[in-house]
Amino acid sequence: MMTLRTIACVSFVVAAYFSLQTPTLVADDSTTFQSLAKPFLAKYCVDCHGADTQEGDVAFHELNGITADNVRLWKSIWEQVAVKEMPPEDETQPTLEERQQLAEFVIAGLQRALKEKGGYHEHLHPSKGNLLDHDLLFGDLPENLEPTSSPSRIWRLHPHEKFTRLNELVTIEPPYNPEKPGARARGDHVPTDSKTGTNIYLGIHDVNDWVGTAFSLHHSLKNITPILSTKVKRGLQNYPYLYSVNSSETLRIASDAETILRFMAYGPDVKHFQLIDDVSEVDEKHRGISIYKGRTILTKHGVPEGVFYNRKSKRPITPVYDLMAKPGVDDERLKAAVDFLFEAVTLRPPTAEESATYLGILKQSIEDLGKEEGAILGLTPIFLDRAALFRTELCETGTPDEYGRVMLQDQELVLAINAAFSYIAPDEKLKQAFEGGRLRTREDVKREVTRILNDDSIRKPAILRFFREYFDYELAAKVDKDDRLLKQAGGLKTSKAHRIAMAEMTTNTDRLVELVLAEDKDVLAELLTTDRVVLPEDSRNYGYLAEMASNGKTVGKPVVPASSKRSSLVPQQAEELPGIIVDNHHAKVTGKWTQSSLAKDRVGENYLISEVEGNEKAKALAPLQAKNLPGIVVDNPDAKVSGKWSDSNGITNRVGSEYLLSRTAGSKVVYPVSFPRAGKYEVRMTIAQHANRASQAVVTVRHKGGKETFRINQRRAPGTFNKPGSDGYFQSLGSFEFPAGQWDAVEISCGGGGGLVVADAVQFLPPGVSGETGQETEHAAPREKSKLVYPVTFPKAGRYEVRFSYGKHPGAYIATLVTVHHKNGETVFRLDQRGKGSFLKRGSDRYFQSLGYFDFPAGQWDAVEVSTEKGDISKYEQASSAGKYAVADAVQFLIAGTPQVRDEQPKLVKSSGGEIVHVRLTEYHEISKRESSDSALRSSSERHLVRLPADQRKGILTHPIWLVAHSDAMDNHAILRGKWIRERLLGGAIAEVPITVDAMLPDEPEKTLRHRMRVVREEQCWKCHRKMDPLGLPFEMYNHAGLFRTTELGKPVDSTGEITDSGDPALDGPIDNALEMIDKLAQSKRVKQVFVRHAFRYWMGRNETINDALVLQDAYKAYVDNEGSMKALLTSLLTSDAFLYRKVR
Incomplete structure (x- = not known):
């Protein structure tokens, strides 16, 4: 039976075979060691590297040719002569022609010497291009120079090109918008998100809403990452000879092909409740939470079940969908799926033989596995076809000219022109030119190249890729x-x-x-x-x-020009907002609330604030003395201290005059104790908690049976576990058996949690002895509970979105208690009022936090309550301040289906200076910033262009x-x-x-x-x-x-x-x-010429040779004569013999 692994391995072998077809340089018979190299060495080198003098312990006088044993020496000779380090500058210098003749001799000799050992290819590497002297290329042309060409070859796709082709299968990108020429459009490369990297997210355009943050969306969506790799870190990367497709890449391609095919056939792999027409359809139990292993939990990482998709998909509907949407199979649908997929991944139609071959594989797979599994597996080999991974330039059907050259023709020429600019299928006019017989001559090519260069709607990521590789600026990240x-x-x-x-x-x-x-x-x-x-x-x-x-x-x-700054927030007015608005003036107020108008993100003239319960300061606990405590107490002065520790006494719930602090890894404090008798003792330790402490201080108890390690959160008060044995000073670690006598019982060490580790005192209590200290926190007298209730009269029963407005007030609480009372009960929220959009982000904006959709009856209803009750803020322990004010402004109720007309986000205004430009954003970046499924993007592609x-x-x-x-x-x-x-x-x-x-x-x-x-x-x-x-x-x-x-x-x-x-x-x-x-x-003229050389290398996929001198000079002339035009430079290069002709013999 055929499997993904067998498909992958077979395809890998085919790919590897063709990738090894690299050009060789054959030495002319006259270029022998005796007639060329030996005289050169004798004239320029043996005085310093001969029998009498051997500088650097290098001798040439006994060399008789190039062998496998001396290749390293000859490579060094070639390189040193080429970069003009040999001979030394104070010695007689060879001519440029002599240096080049030696280089050609050495390269040909290295190829022969290493033929049976994998061959020699280093001279083909992009880093070796400059070893051909510049003046040879831009000086007078040698006589009888043979016309140039490039070797016949197979060119592996660039990773960006392959990735963009796959994206075409699953995503409908927007067309080019001349009003936003830099914004992402169909044909652009798949952008890299600055936070999540380069991804194709399956179904991202169908996302209606999701649970959690944008980070949750990234983790929840099925995604594909680039597979193919490059070997060159800096400089030009995409030379054909460099690449094959390795076995791990082949297996990844097969695996991703299955994922893509399933998405093309069925859409996102989701539960039934995740498909919606409107977010109001989401069941209450799925709102504001993520589902994990049957439980509902709060999480920032997200899970697939936390994403909700539109029922009507926006993905491309292809023959793969048609094949799987109807029961049964027939040859027409099978062939349509094969032919579509082949052309999609290779950018050309299949031949009759190719179509028949893949149709046979597909039929056999369905017969073996059934339609659902068999169709997916049977279509997968198309992704591994040679033409899906490589672009051929073999010129197998043409007649060679007197120099053994054949001009590119037919599909090879179409794809070569297309690949010079694009990562997706050739545009229709290029296809029509080929099909109409109008793509056969150099002038035909020039016409099409000129047309493509002048058509902005044809995206040209290959040109941008050249400048990235030339300047290397993308490596900064x-x-x-x-x-x-x-x-x-x-x-x-x-x-x-x-x-x-x-x-x-x-x-x-x-x-x-x-x-x-x-x-x-x-x-x-x-x-x-x-x-x-x-x-x-x-x-x-x-x-x-x-x-x-x-x-x-x-x-x-x-400084951003004033004309393009975002406008500041101004208070909104209730009468200008849709839906039902209940402002704080109409709420039922209990307790002490104070008006404020500091924050502008509010409704009306002001909002209300009230201090959260429990923020009244308690009477501080006084330090304890070890001698006054029950049991055995070992304070830090009696402990064994190693590493870097410092004294502190800022926290009073301690033992003694001070405690120790450290954040240096490896530092530790060991507490020795002398037990009067063997037995079980309860171990308790003081923490001296503070927000800057370690959240996972490592504490090890060594007892008679071994040891037990704890991770203690020293940011929180004692009692996070073993609460009955803990109090305001001590955290109980539990009871352990200890032997009689001296024992290093407890160790506190640094190494986890990202904060200061405290080492103070450890207490050992025998059975029956209480750790009661007699001192407890003395709280202030309780005050009346403060709360705000928002009554509303619903005109009809139904589902409403509830949105809560609160000003971003200084000192706002990070866990304000807000309760929605609805028809089915109540839902409780703890809101971080330092901002909005911490959840249900797409339903929130700068004025309102969406609480979700709830069912309400018709008539009067006390719908929302805001309380000052203090909550558990442990999950906010990293926050610098918990805040102290509950903030309450207005509540908005929008009947489900009401257009969510909110404050439009202020846009950047284009000024006469034209300082606004557009950049490419990933779909993930755009959608994760969207306020709602039918709203404009919050994140604009607009950026400032300044001087x-x-x-x-x-x-x-x-x-x-x-x-x-x-x-x-x-x-x-x-x-x-x-x-x-x-x-x-x-x-x-x-x-x-x-x-x-x-x-x-x-x-x-x-x-x-x-x-x-x-x-x-x-x-x-x-x-x-x-x-x-x-x-x-x-x-x-x-x-x-x-x-x-x-x-x-x-x-x-x-x-x-x-x-x-x-x-x-x-x-x-x-x-x-x-x-x-x-x-x-x-x-500089020279600098421009060197730039032309690099452009030649990138678009020809190889280093220049002396035969390319005329091509380079013509390209430079075109560039200069047209005032430094890149279009003119490319037109010259892409109509040259180096681009159009392939050496086949």
Whole structure:
């Protein structure tokens, strides 16, 4: 019987076979060791590496060719000669042609020598592209240069492309909106959410409401994550030779295919009560709670049963649905499902043979397993078809020209053009051009490429992917910063929050890139020098674009133009709101309530506040003395203390004059006791509770039978367990058997709970001895209970949504008791009145907290009650303050089905300066912010586009996103930044670091990075570091969080540097800072040419060769002649021989 595993394994073998078809470089017969390499070595190398002198213990005089035993030496020779480290600069230098001839000889020799050992492919890696000298490509063309082409190959899909194809199967994305050109549209890549990552959520567009927070929704929905991976961390990633599909990826694809197919056939996998037309249909027992193992519990993580879906699905209805919706099977529906699915995942129709093959598999599977299981399993192999994972460029049917080249044709040409821009199926006009025979010549290709480039509705994520990989800015979200150093640098408090901010900045930088591409003028120079930036959604993150002053304060945050700020809240009026409104003036008041109008998120002139019961201060317990207590008491002065502890006496319910505090891991206090006789003793310990204590202090009792470990919450008063044995001072741990004599009975240690651990006194009580202290808390006299009852007259019986308004008053209580009295009984809530939307978020807004839907009778009814009764606030123990005021304003009753017309969230207003742009949001981000299933989004795709100070920032290289991406956990990374400048802008290359090099800077936090980098000035290091460090150190005008600075460690920051050996004499020379360097680079002819080289590599999927020189020169000319147009550059590249022709022999 066929299984997912057998399907996966067979498909993996097929995929692996085709992925290994990589091009080889065959040496010309004349390029032999004797005629080329040996004379080169004799002329330029053996004086230092010969029989008499062997610098670095390296000798060449005995080399007779390339073998498997000396490949490492030859690779080093090739690399050192290519980067011009050999011969030394004070020796006679070979010509560029001689260097290139040696490189070709070495590469061909390495391929032959390693043919039986897996082959040699390193020269194909993106990092080796710059080893071909720039001047060879942009100088005079060699005579008799053979026309270029790319090797015939199979190109594995990029992970983003594969993921976007799968998303098309389960999601209907909105069409392109020219009014919001940056907002997500069909054809865009699946965005990454800054908090939850990259996901396809099945059925998310059908979600009507859910229980819990947005985080609960993430955990409750079935989701799929990207499967395919990339091997290159930095730089261009998508070279065909790099990838196959491994066995674990294949199994994941098969598993996800089953999940997707079931969703396509049946929709979300839900219980019957989760399908609704309106949230008012949700049964009361399912509101405000999550269901888990038959019980109803409060949870922030959510469960699948806590999500409610619209009965009428918005998912794509496909032939897979048609197949499963009707009983039985027939060939027409089976074939329709096969053909649809094949084209959906491969972007081309199946051939007759392919269709018949998969139809046979499907029929056999249904025959073996039955329709429901058999259809799902039988369709799964289509997801593993070679064409679903790879794009072929084999040119198997064409006639080779005199150079062994064949032009791409038919579906291979269609998909190659499409893949240059898009991740989804080719647009209809491209398909029609192919079907009508109008896609056969270079001019045909140019017509279609030009049309696609000029059509904004055709989304082009492949172009955006190039700039992400070229600048590497998306890597910022993967740099895990040290929390303490991050905060010192002006960043957010935690690395997690920082990475979330960087993920959002990645999306915002995408939009900036697209704005520059839309302008299509001097694209590279504009990206390098623009003073524009798209600000984060949260203004708290604006500090990353500010300045770190010498006093450690963040100053100069970007200012949002007044014309685009959100309007402030103003009180609402009851008569302007829908439904029935009962304001606090019409409520029945008991006890003491006070009017207030401090908060603006209210209805009417004011709201009421009343102090919560139990907040009256009790008389503090006085410290106890050990000698006055019963039993055996061991106080902390008599304990064995190890690690770091400090004294404190701020809490009075203690024993003795002080207690000990520590948060240092490994610190512990051991309590020795001398038992007068063996027997059972009750063990009790004092806690001295406080909000800053550990919630899981580790306490171990060592008794006669072994040991028992407790996790004590020292934020709460004694009595969280063993309450009868505990009192205001002591927490009872229970009774244990101990032997007579000396015994280390109790140990308190640090290591859990995230707070201060208290070690005070431990008491041992023999049987029959009470721990009564004689001192109890003396509470203030009770006052009259305060409550507010909202009476309402319902015009008719029915189901109403109840929404409660309360001002966000200073000191609001975190667990205010609110009771809804309805026809079926009562439902009690504890509301955190510090905000709204803590549950039923989509029914809540900035004025009202939804309490859900309830049935009420017609006529007069006391529907809602607000009380000052104090509640259990243990789940809020992390809160800095519990607050003390219950707040009550108005209650709104909306009959089920009434449009929920509420305060429209203030929108950003576009000013004449055009500072509002749109960014891509995930469906999860959008829906989790929606107020109700029929309301507008609370979270807008609108962002601020502002200009930054010209004396502080200039282009992407000075934005926090790039600076952080080129930093490490604790500091700047001048070497990495300099390497980027050398390789991506100057076209230079850096030799690989020998494995014997200890690439570590000294750990000297009191010294500047520039000072610590003195160690790389040593001769063996400097020959490489001289190419990077002077280019990276000018960015020291920013710290590792990306904030601008003028001082470092109390002294003026040194941001000087130098451009050397650039290949352009006009560029070389000292520079004062990064801004000056960027200005010079942005205007450089060489820099633009190097940019063209990188574009060539990305769209051709390979490194350039000498045969590509004409293509590169033409592309550069097109770019420059059209004022730095990316469209012109791409048109030139995508109509070149390198793109259109494949070498087949």
